[in-house]
Amino acid sequence: MVERKNNKQKNRTKHFLPGGKKQIQAVCAFLFLGALILSCGVNLMHKDRQMSEKEMRMLAQKPEISLSGIASGRFMEQYEEYVSDQFAGRDTWVRLKTFADSVAGRTEEGGVFKGKDHYLMEDVAVADENDLKENLDAMKNFKERYPDIKMHMMLVPNAANVMEDKLPAFAVTANQSRQISRVKAELGDSYDWIDAEKVLDAHKDEAIYYHTDHHWTSLGAWYAFQGAKTQLGLDKSEEIKMKAYAVSDSFNGTLSAKSGYETDYKEPIYIYLPKSADAPQVAVNYVEEQKKSASMYDSSKLDERDQYSVFFGGNHAMIDIQSTQTEKRRLLVFKDSYANCFLPLLAPYYREIVVIDPRYYTGKLSSVMSDKQFDDVLFLYNANTFFEDRMLAGVLDEN
Amino acid sequence: MLFSSLVFLFTFLPITLLVYYLVPRKVKNVVLLIASLIFYAWGEPVYIFLMLISILFNYFCGMDIALKAGRKSQVHSLIFTIVVNLFILGFFKYYGFIVTNLNAILPFYIPYRKLELPIGISFYTFQTLSYIIDVYRGNVDVQVNLIDFGTYVTMFPQLIAGPIVQYADVERQLRERKESLTKFGYGAWFFVMGLAKKVLLANTIGSIYENIAAMDGMSVVTAWLGCLAYTFQIYFDFSGYSDMAVGLGKMFGFEFMQNFNYPYISKSVTEFWRRWHISLGSWFREYVYIPLGGNRVTVPRHLLNLLIVWFLTGLWHGASWNFVAWGLFYGVILITEKYFTGKILAKLPGAVQTIYTMILVMLGWVLFFSPTLGSALTWIGNMFGQGATGFMDSQALYLIMRNWLFWVAGIIGSTPFMHLLGKRLVFDEERPHTVLAGCLMTGLFVLCVAYLVTESYNPFLYFRF
């Protein structure tokens, strides 16, 4: 028979907690079980959604059961995502969490600052040194390959930089102005530098950035355009007067979706249209989709979540804008989405503008260059996107 | 699977509880075993077979050792069993580490293929070893019921992250335990408190640490803030999980030992290790330190014993030199306190003792969280002005002000303040404030769910074990 030492059991299981009243314990038991049963029940009855408008993304669906999925653990991961994405009342839970965070003093969520006057601002991005160098070198080489074409660079600062005073108290961001100056110095004489920072700074008390979106407003683009006209050589042409029209007053942008802040804030979107009926007419060719349109605006997007896509229907790999402008000017633009509301201001001044977004473009740049005879090339980026870009060099360097 | 996940809370746990309470007493352990296997397989669909092999192997070895009582061959069986268990642990956890180090010094190259670490292997291996050694010593009866033995090893409340349950503590409960409504409620309370610690404190403060750790250069204050954030994160993470384990245990009628006892109010490092990860300290004392002779030996031998135990304690936490350094760091401090500074310390005012302890503990954490010894020294340097970008900067101010509630909660939560407050106000024997308690528990639970639904950041630091 084996002897048993029965000593340790009693000492070690002593607990360091209050001697709770039985009543409280019983109540806790009921509450806990009640919460579990309630949640189970509600979730069972809840229908799965395809997409979340608030978060601007597709929601995970029930994953298929497969042996390889289980063996690799992928099924479990997907199932957990599915449960989380399809949890009943998800939008309300998100709100509760954002509220709790703000009570605790947090004013930043997902890289987005909750600023004063209902302004949401993206944190300033810091470039990876290698990626930035690759892009700048590619730009300089590109200029060397086409020395006769005038090349311009307009790097637009972001809201967190221009409207620093609207950042929440104690907030600290990297210095974007310094980074922009560095780029200007690096590019040197090969590029004509269009200073958007100065222009926007002068108007920083106006509505030049959206409250809930990372883009600049059409007004901001308008001011920048006025400041760029001379350098683009458009001051000699006849001015095409434009007027701003509101196409929406219910815009709620991506920063809101990303952070969960200001989800109820609605703001207007303006577009600029030529005043005179004699202004040059514009036609847009979406090259890869093989679609043509007589308008630069896609009003169907105003019924969708991302209303900013009203400009050209969003992002495309390559767009070809042609107008009835008599002066034979041709422009090539490399851009990100900031340019989408800037291009309609340029379009009537040029015979043709070819627009390439390096994030989606997989074609041969050299054939585009040899096909058309461009007079100017414009690189139009907002600083954050430019400093996080990893696609530009690949597009420019192609042999 | 994690306790702090929606699948666990709203799918696994309700179903398991339901089935457990429906079946007769005899079948309850079967339910626990199957549920635990599913729980483990959810996170380790391939390595579950390793755990099954370990269970079967130790089951038969237990019987073998018990049968050989009084014979010389019993020791051989014991050694064989221990070796195989350590081989399993060593192979899956330390093989890469050993080979990399060997390759650095040997003239030829040993090829190796990296394997992922099976979750919880350090915990369940220590539990099987505890069983085997206790059977050998005659402290417990051999467990002839495979289901009960399997339940002991795999019980999901403590499988992944402890507390390390020694077989002797649970032997009786496997056969005779009583569930009750009040026990269940007590467990639910524990569980929700632990969940709140993990989700509302550990995860949130942890993201502060992650932000700071990603910075290129930091000021002195920022370096301290980062270290403090990690100090809070690891405590609330681990103790929260242990609380959940204890709570879940109660829901199934088990009483597990507490793993933490407010370690950050300790007045000496010696005391700290009586309050931190108590089950691990107990295990090492019971099965390594005392067999080596403990402190009933000559002074040099005692020092050696301590260093061995702390070397192993550090190594248990991870297959990396910074963990070994962390363990030895504590070994040396404990020796110093025991033989030199202990008496002097005791004479100092309480607050000074606690500050002394916490500074050492925080420095220890820098060793623990740094991927290499070099980066640890850099961080510590920053904390004392070496290589830092100034004493205080706007970044540090931002980190303090914008997370003020979490810092305050962290400090308060590290002390027994809330516990004592609760005892006074809520759990008063004469007039219990049931409504208040109920609201508190429900409120915390609801808040936790909100954070779980929205988060993508839900790490568990002690998961490398």
Next chain:
Amino acid sequence: MTKKKGEFTVLRNIRAGMVVILLIYIGLIFQSKGDSDTPFADVQKAVVDAADDKNMTLAGTQEIKRFYGINPKDYEDITLYYTNETMGVNELLLVKTKDENEAEAVEEAAEQRKKTQLDNFEGYGAEQVKLLDASIIKTKGTYVLFVISPKAETVEKAFTKSLK
């Protein structure tokens, strides 16, 4: 006495048997992580067939460098197919490294590509983001597979099967 001896023998055999099972188990796990002698072309055919996508273009050295930042010359064999659909993200990368330890670098390049594409389409292309999230990176010995496709699971299965 004999009864006990019998029990000892039984137990000894069981224990030895368990150790053997353990070693076999370890062997199986090791083996599943490795590749076999299947020629690269066969593996390639298996995964391309499984992907079953007519709108893919075979990439040249330029595109491989451009999208993944890796130099085909550094690897024993490498094939990349990318989509020619507008704003599509379907992609299939198959690499055979010279040494198993180099596989990790390829995995990192694939992770970076996935992250870059996610950044490009975030908040804008919900369908693309979904496909990217469901993408699979799998390593077997010296072979690394990265597939973004609605048929990603099927491709991964074909990959694993061809390297048995």
